[in-house]
Amino acid sequence: MEIRINLDVMMARRKIGSAELAERIGITPANLSILKTGKAKAVRFTTLMALCHELQCQPGDLLEFVDDEPGLGET
Amino acid sequence: MQDWLKSRSLLFSQFFVILFALLLLVLDLGCVPIVRWFASLRGMGDTSRRGFLAVILVCSVFGWVLLFAMWRLLGNLRRAQVFTEQNIRLLHTVSLCCALxxxxxxxxxxxxxxxxxxxxxxxxxxxxxxxxxxxxxxALDMKDELDLTI
Known part of the structure; x- marks a missing residue:
């Protein structure tokens, strides 16, 4: 069970590089790398907002909930 | 005055670690005659005197380990390395020495x-x-979480 970040996919669609995106949203390339590799433990709303603004997408395009455990209705 | 104390607080602590190390050294070097004198004063038997001395010597080993751990901890704090795994290990070492x-x-x-x-x-x-x-x-767990909040 995890939240997967599909930032790579969206960046490829928008044809934008890591360094440029990091500069546009005002975070360091190292932090963008943490976000891309899924090592981040939390994402600020301001960062998410800046990402959505620059990539012209919705939060749901960037974040995906992957559920590999049975929920309440699936027991 | 308060700023002066604040900036030298760690130095003071390191100074006291050295002071306690010197006291421990004096105790280690002089414990045999001191214990002999104390035992004669209290009228202790030979077995009690030896046991009394053994406790001091064994505890002094833990004392040295403890002082060394505290010295390293203070050194890390002076280098602004506060919430690290190493410092936690050092604190647990100090705690273990006290418990033993x-x-x-x-x-x-x-x-x-x-x-x-x-x-x-x-x-x-x-x-x-x-x-x-x-x-x-x-605090280290919280720092890690904060560092990985983008």
């Missing part, structure tokens, strides 16, 4: 009953340092 010294002192009560007071003090100190170590562990 407390156990030795409890065993030493057979030879000299007032060792019970030293055991209580060392045990209480072990508990306090262990709690400080737990606080550091929690």
């Amino acid at each position: 010294a407390a156990l030795i002192c409890i065993a030493g009560c057979v030879f000299y009953l007032p060792y019970l007071l030293a055991a209580a003090a060392a045990g209480f100190m072990a508990l306090i340092v262990r709690i400080v170590g737990n606080v550091f562990q929690k």
Whole structure:
């Protein structure tokens, strides 16, 4: 069970590089790398907002909930 | 005045670690004649005197380990490395040394009953340092989470 970040996919669609995106949203390339590799433990709303603004997408395009455990209705 | 004290607080602590190391060295070097004098004063038997001396010598080993751990901890703090795994390990080492010294002192009560007071003090100190170590562990977890919040 995890939240997967599909930032790579969206960046490829928008044809934008890591360094440029990091500069546009005002975070360091190292932090963008943490976000891309899924090592981040939390994402600020301001960062998410800046990402959505620059990539012209919705939060749901960037974040995906992957559920590999049975929920309440699936027991 | 307060800023002056604040900036030199760690230096003071390191100075006291050195002072305690010197006192421990004096104790190690002079404990045999001191214990002999004390035993004759209290009218202790030969077995009690040897047990009394053994407790001091064994506890001094833990004392050296403890002082070395505290010296390294203060050095890390001076380098602004506060919430690190190494510091948590050092705090747990200090706590363990206090706990072991407390156990030795409890065993030493057979030879000299007032060792019970030293055991209580060392045990209480072990508990306090262990709690400080737990606080550091929690702070490190929170720092990691904050560092990985983008």
